[in-house]
Amino acid sequence: MQKLMDKMENVLAPLATKIGSNKILKAISTAFNLIMPLIILGAIFTLLSTLSLDAYQQFLADSGVGTVLSLVGKFTTDMLAVYVSFTAAYAFIRNEGMNTDAIPAGLLSILAFFIMTPLANIVVEETTTSYIAFDYLGSKGLFTALIVGILVGYIYTFVVKRGWIIKMPEGVPPTVAKSFNALIPGFVITTVFLIINGAFASLTGVTFSEWFYGIIATPLSALSGSLITYMVLTLLASVFWFFGIHGGQVTIPFSMMLFMQAGVENQAAFASGAPMQNIITVGLLYFLMLGGIGNTLGLSIDMLLAKSNRYKTLGRLAILPSCCSINEPIVFGLPLILNPIMALPYFLVPQINILITYFAMKSGLVSLPRIAMGATGTPVLLDGWLICGVSGIILEIVLIIVSAILYYPFFKTQDNIALKEEAQIKE
Numbered sequence: 001m002q003k004l005m006d007k008m009e010n011v012l013a014p015l016a017t018k019i020g021s022n023k024i025l026k027a028i029s030t031a032f033n034l035i036m037p038l039i040i041l042g043a044i045f046t047l048l049s050t051l052s053l054d055a056y057q058q059f060l061a062d063s064g065v066g067t068v069l070s071l072v073g074k075f076t077t078d079m080l081a082v083y084v085s086f087t088a089a090y091a092f093i094r095n096e097g098m099n100t101d102a103i104p105a106g107l108l109s110i111l112a113f114f115i116m117t118p119l120a121n122i123v124v125e126e127t128t129t130s131y132i133a134f135d136y137l138g139s140k141g142l143f144t145a146l147i148v149g150i151l152v153g154y155i156y157t158f159v160v161k162r163g164w165i166i167k168m169p170e171g172v173p174p175t176v177a178k179s180f181n182a183l184i185p186g187f188v189i190t191t192v193f194l195i196i197n198g199a200f201a202s203l204t205g206v207t208f209s210e211w212f213y214g215i216i217a218t219p220l221s222a223l224s225g226s227l228i229t230y231m232v233l234t235l236l237a238s239v240f241w242f243f244g245i246h247g248g249q250v251t252i253p254f255s256m257m258l259f260m261q262a263g264v265e266n267q268a269a270f271a272s273g274a275p276m277q278n279i280i281t282v283g284l285l286y287f288l289m290l291g292g293i294g295n296t297l298g299l300s301i302d303m304l305l306a307k308s309n310r311y312k313t314l315g316r317l318a319i320l321p322s323c324c325s326i327n328e329p330i331v332f333g334l335p336l337i338l339n340p341i342m343a344l345p346y347f348l349v350p351q352i353n354i355l356i357t358y359f360a361m362k363s364g365l366v367s368l369p370r371i372a373m374g375a376t377g378t379p380v381l382l383d384g385w386l387i388c389g390v391s392g393i394i395l396e397i398v399l400i401i402v403s404a405i406l407y408y409p410f411f412k413t414q415d416n417i418a419l420k421e422e423a424q425i426k427e
Contacts, residue, residue, distance in 0.1 A: 023095060024150055025253040030091035031149065032256045035083045036373060042076030043371035043386065045069050046271045073271045077372065078134045080264055081141030085113035088149020089156070096157050104182035109152040111186075112193040113145055118207040136209045139264040144209045146257070152189055159185040225280050227358055229258065234288055234350050241293050241331065242343060248293065255282060263372035270370040279361045283369030283387045287357045290380055290400055292327025294346045295353050297380060298403025299330060302411045308418035311411075324377045334414070341417075345410045352406065353399045366391040 049060065049069035060066030089109035093102040117137070119130045136144070159165070165181045200208045233255055237247030263281035270276055291297025300322040303315025311334075318329040336342050360366040367388040374383045380400070384392035 023092065026095050027088055027092040027150060027153060028146060028257060029253040030095070031084055031087040031146070032260065034087040034091065035080065036375070038076045038083055039080070039371075039373045040375050042073045043267060043373070045072035046077070046267060046371065047386070049073070050270060050273070070271065073267070074134070077264055077267050077271070078138045080139070080372075081137050081145040082110060082113065084142060085109045085145040085149050088146050089152040090149075092150060092153025093156060096153070098157065098160065101156065101160060101182070104179070104186070105152060105156045108156065108182070108186050108189050109149045112152055112189055113141070113148045115190070115193045116144055116148060116197050116208045117141065118210050136213070138268060139261045140213050141209055142261050142264070143257075144212055147212075148193070151192075155189050155192060156185045159188055164188075225262065225278065227280060227354070230280050230284070231351055231354055234354060235347060238294055238347050238350060242337060242339075242346060255285065259284075260372065263369060266369055267372045276368040276370060279358060279368055281369045282373050283371055284354075284357065286325075286374045286378075286383045286387055287392075287395060287399060288350050288353055289325050290353075290396060290403065291322040292325050292331070293350075294327070294336065295349045295399065295403045296327045296330050296336075296346075296407075297322045297325075298349070298400050298405070299334075299345075299407040299411060300327075301400070301404045302408050303330075306411075306415045306418075308415050308422055310418045310422065311415050323380050325380070326377070339414075341414050342407075342410055345407045349403050349406050353402065356399060356402065357395060360395055361388075366395045 049066055051057070057066070060069070086106040086109055090102045090106035093099075093105045098105075114132070117132055120133055121128050121130055123129075135141075160181070164184050166183055167181075197208050200206065200211050204211050206214075233251045237251045240247035240250050259280055259282045262278035263283050266276040266278050266281060266283075288295060291300055300315060300318045303311050304319060306312040306315055314329065314333050318327070318333070321327070321329055331337060334342065336346055339346075357366070361368055369387050370389070371387055374386055378386065381393050381396055384396035386392075388395065
């Protein structure tokens with residue numbers, strides 16, 4: 001057993017290091033983390049404007065407050081790709097150590113993203129006006145925004161590191177000098193994206209964003225809507241953590257790329273009163289991290305019933321952090337890392353909870369995730385309500401009970417070992 005664990009650790013540690021140090025994946029992960037406040041704000045105001053109380057909804061309609069509240073969702077969730085185009089380039093440049101160039105690169109990335117986004121025309125009083133529809137500024141434009149942001153980061157870095165910049169004389173204020181430094185990278189970036197979009201318009205008759213979304217829509221919907229994909233990523237997070245490697249840093253970039261769009265679509269549909277379609281979203285993760293990776297809140301509850309002083313004390317210390325999905329006290333204190341007794345439930349409990357959650361939503365017993373992403377550290381039950389309403393609270397209670405039951409026999413074995421060790425010390 002120990003030889004097998006050593007071999008797995010030797011394979012997984014370099015793999016995690018390689019993935020974690022990948023420029024593109026690091027930039028994507030950071031980009032989504034940076035926009036999290038906007039996503040949460042959009043979710044909060046969406047919930048405020050759609051709260052199912054007849055008198056409240058009547059007040060919103062009569063006073064016009066509902067129209068005002070809906071603006072937050074319109075300019076956060078429905079424009080998410082614009083923000084991602086900035087944060088992806090910003091994160092890429094920051095990760096390269098070019099901190100003062102991060103904001104100019106982010107702004108150039110927004111310009112490049114708009115170049116790649118389709119324009120439409122409308123005639124108002126015999127005057128033709130061009131406009132950008134929200135379609136490709138939100139969920140449909142997310143992948144284009146990521147591609148643009150990463151490509152802008154590469155081009156900007158390539159140009160600046162070769163010294164192809166306008167150097168101002170000494171005495172010029174740094175902010176002014178930095179603005180001129182960005183001119184040549186900006187010219188190169190703008191030219192590249194004009195050429196790309198022009199080529200696509202000539203060859204396909206549509207912009208890059210329209211072409212790319214048309215190409216990836218079908219395979220992406222199959223992959224991002226896949227329960228198996230979700231289960232594999234969740235299992236990998238647990239396996240990496242078991243070997244002392246931060247599993248979230250490895251799997252979250254892939255989860256964001258695959259499942260964020262579905263969550264954004266749900267949130268937009270919920271805000272507009274349309275039926276939600278997607279079960280597999282990033283928001284679903286919060287039902288699979290009750291207590292942290294491995295759904296360890298149930299284990300924390302089991303520890304409160306421990307006979308040994310060691311785990312009884314640890315349980316009291318871990319229960320409150322666990323209620324906010326912080327389980328480092330258990331991961332390192334029990335420990336769960338490289339613990340063969342706890343390995344099986346640590347891997348299987350999240351998988352079982354995924355299946356329960358999926359089929360509860362599939363059958364209509366639980367509402368589909370109505371916000372794209374929750375806030376990490378939100379107390380248990382509150383996050384369930386934010387994501388799925390009252391049915392989300394009930395689901396979380398069920399999942400916690402199931403987790404506690406599944407962890408108990410394995411923890412009991414661990415507790416008995418500790419109890420014997422304490423008895424030997426007393427002797």
